[in-house]
Amino acid sequence: MFELLKTDAHTKARLGRLTTAHGVVETPVFMPVGTQASVKALDPRELLEMGTQIILGNTYHLNIRPGLDIIRAAGGLHRFMNWEKPILTDSGGFQVFSLAKIRKIKTHGVEFRSHLDGSPLFLGPKEAMEIQRTLGSDIAMAFDECPPHDAPAKEQRLAVERTIRWAGECREQPRAEGQLVFGIVQGGSNAALREECAKALVPMEFDGYAIGGVSVGEPEPEMMKAVELTEPFLPAHKARYAMGLGTPAQMVELIARGVDMFDCVLPTRIARNGTAITRRGAFGLKGAAYKADFRPIEAGCECFACKLFTRAYLRHLLKANEILGLRMVSVHNSHMYLKLMADVRAAIAAGNFAEFHREFIASYTPSQKILSARKTANDER
Amino acid sequence: MFELLKTDAHTKARLGRLTTAHGVVETPVFMPVGTQASVKALDPRELLEMGTQIILGNTYHLNIRPGLDIIRAAGGLHRFMNWEKPILTDSGGFQVFSLAKIRKIKTHGVEFRSHLDGSPLFLGPKEAMEIQRTLGSDIAMAFDECPPHDAPAKEQRLAVERTIRWAGECREQPRAEGQLVFGIVQGGSNAALREECAKALVPMEFDGYAIGGVSVGEPEPEMMKAVELTEPFLPAHKARYAMGLGTPAQMVELIARGVDMFDCVLPTRIARNGTAITRRGAFGLKGAAYKADFRPIEAGCECFACKLFTRAYLRHLLKANEILGLRMVSVHNSHMYLKLMADVRAAIAAGNFAEFHREFIASYTPSQKILSARKTANDER
Numbered sequence: 217m218f219e220l221l222k223t224d225a226h227t228k229a230r231l232g233r234l235t236t237a238h239g240v241v242e243t244p245v246f247m248p249v250g251t252q253a254s255v256k257a258l259d260p261r262e263l264l265e266m267g268t269q270i271i272l273g274n275t276y277h278l279n280i281r282p283g284l285d286i287i288r289a290a291g292g293l294h295r296f297m298n299w300e301k302p303i304l305t306d307s308g309g310f311q312v313f314s315l316a317k318i319r320k321i322k323t324h325g326v327e328f329r330s331h332l333d334g335s336p337l338f339l340g341p342k343e344a345m346e347i348q349r350t351l352g353s354d355i356a357m358a359f360d361e362c363p364p365h366d367a368p369a370k371e372q373r374l375a376v377e378r379t380i381r382w383a384g385e386c387r388e389q390p391r392a393e394g395q396l397v398f399g400i401v402q403g404g405s406n407a408a409l410r411e412e413c414a415k416a417l418v419p420m421e422f423d424g425y426a427i428g429g430v431s432v433g434e435p436e437p438e439m440m441k442a443v444e445l446t447e448p449f450l451p452a453h454k455a456r457y458a459m460g461l462g463t464p465a466q467m468v469e470l471i472a473r474g475v476d477m478f479d480c481v482l483p484t485r486i487a488r489n490g491t492a493i494t495r496r497g498a499f500g501l502k503g504a505a506y507k508a509d510f511r512p513i514e515a516g517c518e519c520f521a522c523k524l525f526t527r528a529y530l531r532h533l534l535k536a537n538e539i540l541g542l543r544m545v546s547v548h549n550s551h552m553y554l555k556l557m558a559d560v561r562a563a564i565a566a567g568n569f570a571e572f573h574r575e576f577i578a579s580y581t582p583s584q585k586i587l588s589a590r591k592t593a594n595d596e597r
Numbered sequence: 598m599f600e601l602l603k604t605d606a607h608t609k610a611r612l613g614r615l616t617t618a619h620g621v622v623e624t625p626v627f628m629p630v631g632t633q634a635s636v637k638a639l640d641p642r643e644l645l646e647m648g649t650q651i652i653l654g655n656t657y658h659l660n661i662r663p664g665l666d667i668i669r670a671a672g673g674l675h676r677f678m679n680w681e682k683p684i685l686t687d688s689g690g691f692q693v694f695s696l697a698k699i700r701k702i703k704t705h706g707v708e709f710r711s712h713l714d715g716s717p718l719f720l721g722p723k724e725a726m727e728i729q730r731t732l733g734s735d736i737a738m739a740f741d742e743c744p745p746h747d748a749p750a751k752e753q754r755l756a757v758e759r760t761i762r763w764a765g766e767c768r769e770q771p772r773a774e775g776q777l778v779f780g781i782v783q784g785g786s787n788a789a790l791r792e793e794c795a796k797a798l799v800p801m802e803f804d805g806y807a808i809g810g811v812s813v814g815e816p817e818p819e820m821m822k823a824v825e826l827t828e829p830f831l832p833a834h835k836a837r838y839a840m841g842l843g844t845p846a847q848m849v850e851l852i853a854r855g856v857d858m859f860d861c862v863l864p865t866r867i868a869r870n871g872t873a874i875t876r877r878g879a880f881g882l883k884g885a886a887y888k889a890d891f892r893p894i895e896a897g898c899e900c901f902a903c904k905l906f907t908r909a910y911l912r913h914l915l916k917a918n919e920i921l922g923l924r925m926v927s928v929h930n931s932h933m934y935l936k937l938m939a940d941v942r943a944a945i946a947a948g949n950f951a952e953f954h955r956e957f958i959a960s961y962t963p964s965q966k967i968l969s970a971r972k973t974a975n976d977e978r
Contacts, residue, residue: 253913257920260905282888282913289889290909298905507663508670524641524679528671532634532663539638539920 217396217423218455226570228447228474231561234424234455236302236354237394238294241269243455243476244560246467246553247304249484251277253297256484257539257546260299266519266551267558270301270354272479275347276308276315276339280330284350292352292392304479305353307344307386309360309400310428310459321378324385325359341382345389345397353395357426358386360400365434372404379428380416387420396423398457404429405438407445414449424455427475431460440469447474464493464556465580471560472573478557483549488542490534493549495556497581501545506531519551520544598777598804599836607951609828609855612942615805615836617683617735618775619675622650624836624857625941627848627934628685630865632658634678637865638920638927641680647900647932648939651682651735653860656728657689657696657720661711665731673733673773685860686734688725688767690741690781691809691840702759705766706740722763726770726778734776738807739767741781746815753785760809761797768801777804779838785810786819788826795830805836808856812841821850828855845874845937846961852941853954859938864930869923871915874930876937878962882926887912900932901925 222231232243248255248263251274255263263271273293278284282296290296293303312319316328316337325340341359348356359382361375379402391397399422403409417425427446430439443458450456457477458470467478483493490502494514501513512522513530521530521544533541563572603612613624629636629644632655636644644652654674659665663677671677674684693700697709697718706721722740729737740763742756760783772778780803784790798806808827811820824839831837838858839851848859864874871883875895882894893903894911902911902925914922944953 252917252919253910254917254919254921257924259901259921259924261901281917282909286889286909286913290891290907296907296910296913298910508667510671520640520642526671526677528663528667529634529677529679532667532677536633536635536662538633538635539924540635540640543638543640543920543924 218453220453222564223452224564224569225567227472227573229471229560229564229569229573230474230476231564232455232476236270236396238300238302238354239269241302242561244467244471244557245269245477246557247272247477247479248550248553249479249481250297250299251481252281253278253293255550257488257543258484258550260297262520262547263299263550264301266547267554268301268550271299271303273303273305273351273353274308274311275305275344275351276311278351279308279339279347280332280337284347288350292350294352302354303351304355305348305351305357306459307348307357307359307400308339309344309357310362312339313362314432321361325382341385342389345386345391349390349392349395352392355396355398355424356391358383358397358399358422360402360428362402362428362432363404365404365429365432365438367404369406372402372406372409376402376409376413380413383417383420383422387422398422398424398426398455400426400428400459401446401450402429403442403446405434405441405445410442410445411449414446418449418451422454424457424477425450426457426459428459430458431462431480436466439466440473443470443473443475450474463582464495464553465577465582467553467556468560468573468576472569480553483553484546487545487549490541490545492545493552495552495576496579498583501527501531502534503531513545513548514552517548517551518555519548521548599834601834603945604833605945605950606948608853608954610852610941610945610950610954611855611857612945613836613857617651617777619681619683619735620650622683623942625848625852625938626650626858627938628653628858628860629931629934630860630862631678631680632862633662634659634674636931638869638924639865639931641678643901643928644680644931645682647928648935649682649931652680652684654684654686654732654734655689655692656686656725656732657692659732660689660720660728661713661718665728669731673731675733683735684732685736686729686732686738687840688729688738688740688781689720690725690738691743693720694743695813702742706763722766723770726767726772730771730773730776733773736777736779736805737772739764739778739780739803741783741809743783743809743813744785746785746810746813746819748785750787753783753787753790757784757790757794761794764798764801764803768803779803779805779807779836781807781809781840782827782831783810784823784827786815786822786826791823791826792830795827799830799832803835805838805858806831807838807840809840811839812843812861817847820847821854824851824854824856831855844963845876845934846958846963848934848937849941849954849957853950861934864934865927868926868930871922871926873926874933876933876957877960879964882908882912883915884912894926894929895933898929898932899936900929902929
């Protein structure tokens with residue numbers, strides 16, 4: 217299912233190909249996030265035009281709204297939302313631990329109340345897999361426990377133990393036809409826990425492995441460390457997915473550390489506040505500096521927004537609360553993420569990723585603005 | 598500039614062709630409203646795909662935001678918003694009288710305060726024409742006084758007198774190259790005033806004539822009456838435009854009364870609340886009845902939304918506040934209006950408009966919901 221096509225000579229970057237029931241995904245890949253069966257503000261044509269290979273859906277959210285009966289009646293999530301390419305569904309573990317109210321962890325899952333109407337719900341490995349089977353996603357994620365990054369050591373250990381036990385239970389549940397299942401490694405920034413968790417999951421022979429417990433509010437060095445502590449214990453011939461990450465620079469750094477797959481709400485979320493992302497960093501389009509700036513968001517960019525519109529026009533739309541403004545910045549930012557991954561793949565294939573990596577990091581200015589936006593974006597995953 | 602191609606044998610319906618600096622407009626025509634240089638939620642590709650021939654822009658709004666200096670620097674409104682087809686600009690008269698705060702009517706225009714920041718502004722025939730010249734619209738509207746529908750007779754008379762005087766002043770202002778200018782007939786539902794106003798404006802030889810003072814909260818019979826009282830005094834060889842109207846049934850009725858052009862915020866405004874318009878009437882897509890309704894909004898509709906999505910999916914998006922939901926209903930509703938006009942033109946050409954009219958009215962159920970939505974929609978014009 218996953219072919220490792222090439223490993224970079226100077227970094228841990230990998231070129232791969234993941235074959236799913238709805239088509240092939242070339243890695244490294246960025247997956248736009250369609251939490252509620254819609255990548256925010258974008259339509260399927262726009263997603264295809266910008267080169268989207270696979271999108272995310274969310275077990276927790278879709279189970280609450282519209283509800284499984286509707287998606288089952290529609291013939292699955294692909295048909296419900298009219299998306300014919302691959303879909304990966306998050307298991308809902310992250311949302312149960314970050315979003316739901318009043319939760320009680322039991323042996324076989326978590327009792328909690330819906331963040332929408334307070335109704336009592338239960339989600340565990342069995343339920344999460346059953347929901348994902350009904351959604352019919354191409355890649356289902358195991359149900360894990362994702363503690364906060366500053367949880368005490370004892371809580372991190374308990375979470376790893378539950379994550380391992382639940383992973384085993386997920387592995388045994390029935391799947392949709394052709395559905396792949398990925399395991400999730402937890403353990404925070406504790407080296408021993410990361411190793412223990414990875415070593416317990418690898419023999420379960422999941423179709424791919426995710427690094428969870430990142431993008432939970434931790435500082436960037438801690439996030440990098442969590443990945444570095446996990447990666448050596450993951451099998452080379454399976455895809456590796458860093459959940460909920462990241463900024464453009466973070467993705468390039470993580471690819472150099474052996475990660476193949478990413479998802480992040482950042483490009484669409486900050487777009488709705490008028491922040492555009494380019495190869496050189498992010499900037500707020502609402503700034504007075506762009507009032508009469510008749511250049512596109514990013515010179516040379518081939519996205520629909522940059523081909524049609526100027527910064528001055530988009531700034532006007534954003535200031536006037538016109539929906540077309542946030543739509544077009546969402547198009548640009550998502551396109552930027554996808555094009556970056558395409559360029560990374562080309563660089564690995566051509567054997568010059570180390571140079572690409574060095575040059576990208578040198579010319580990209582990390583923005584505190586977008587880093588802090590990420591921390592509040594969890595409700596959208 | 599306006600060719601009257603055919604007059605219906607049984608009604609006053611007309612088939613026409615209006616030639617402007619940015620292309621030809623086949624009439625009867627519906628003009629989507631792009632008040633702030635954007636037809637709400639839609640992009641130019643979507644507008645072209647649904648058969649848009651001409652859109653509206655607004656003098657009052659664009660003058661306040663982004664401001665004329667920006668649009669002048671962009672090279673005019675067409676280039677600012679990347680719309681290459683014709684644009685008609687409203688003169689701002691309607692907004693000054695309905696939206697602006699603390700106004701004082703003077704001989705040469707109106708002193709008022711911006712509804713955005715309260716800054717003092719002045720708009721009269723000279724200013725309105727100068728702004729429209731800078732916007733570079735294909736059709737500029739004369740600056741008129743538009744009193745409320747329940748204004749006392751004396752106020753209606755004064756408004757007609759000012760409208761006539763200001764029309765004369767508008768007529769003498771310089772225009773953009775190839776720009777047409779339409780006069781606006783006021784007079785409420787007073788037969789003598791309508792006749793007087795029309796008879797004063799016709800010798801001024803405007804390029805077309807609008808019926809103003811409608812869509813200002815009046816009951817539908819009064820609106821029909823205002824049009825019927827005006828139309829006989831308008832020259833047959835000029836286009837007639839009923840401002841701010843209407844529902845699908847109202848447009849078909851008005852076409853039968855000799856009107857050629859319409860604009861209305863209704864299709865996009867009610868779309869954002871989840872109301873879809875079909876040939877048989879309007880319905881609220883958020884209704885529980887559509888939870889598992891996997892049909893398109895309207896059977897046989899060729900719009901982007903109906904080709905891709907089901908009512909169940911769109912209902913879910915609307916309930917979940919996903920932007921794609923209101924986008925797609927905006928696409929459908931606008932397409933419905935434009936397709937209706939295309940069908941009307943075909944019916945007039947084929948000589949069966951009377952039958953089309955009868956059948957349309959018989960199968961269309963007017964909705965109080967959308968009629969009342971219209972009354973609160975004036976801030977978007």
